[in-house]
Amino acid sequence: MHMDTMIFPNLPVKDLDAAKAFYTALGYEINAQFTDENASAVVISDTIVVMLLREEFFGTFTSRAIADTTTTVEIMNGLGVASRAEVDRIADAALAAGGRATGEPQDQGFMYSRGFADLDGHEWSVLWMDPSALQ
Incomplete structure (x- = not known):
């Protein structure tokens, strides 16, 4: 079985629903199979899936501070x-x-x-x- 290399950028977001609406407005689809109240998978292409993670949930994957992107x-x-x-x-x-x-x-x-x-x-x-x- 061969699987193409994929990338899953994980982005911390303040408002998951607003972030999902933003990315769907760009024409991308949400993969419901990998979406819940903490995270959402935005399908950019067959090999690029952006993971939107509520900041609190994102923080469970790292001990470092989340960057203030403002x-x-x-x-x-x-x-x-x-x-x-x-x-x-x-x-x-x-x-x-x-x-x-x-x-x-x-x-x-x-x-x-x-x-x-x-x-x-x-x-x-x-x-x-x-x-x-x-x-």
Whole structure:
């Protein structure tokens, strides 16, 4: 049996229902099998599942303090997508759902990206790269 490498970013959230609504507004689905009152699995792709965990629950997995993402950046999550239009769709949906822009769009011709922070301040950079420029 072969299983592709997967990634499960775990994000602490203050309001699980609000966080789920934010990510579904971006067009992602919630996997109900891995969702309860403490956590929710947001399916980004076949190999990327973002786990939203209530802060209190998140804290049970670590002895370290949870970063205050209103004043610090813990990590910037980069998400590659298939087109410039998809970059804009996701970023526009994030802003419409209550997220905030984290800078100006970056257009370098062969690469286009936009950044946003979700409701809890977790930063995302959505980018498209022209495959022909990689050759």
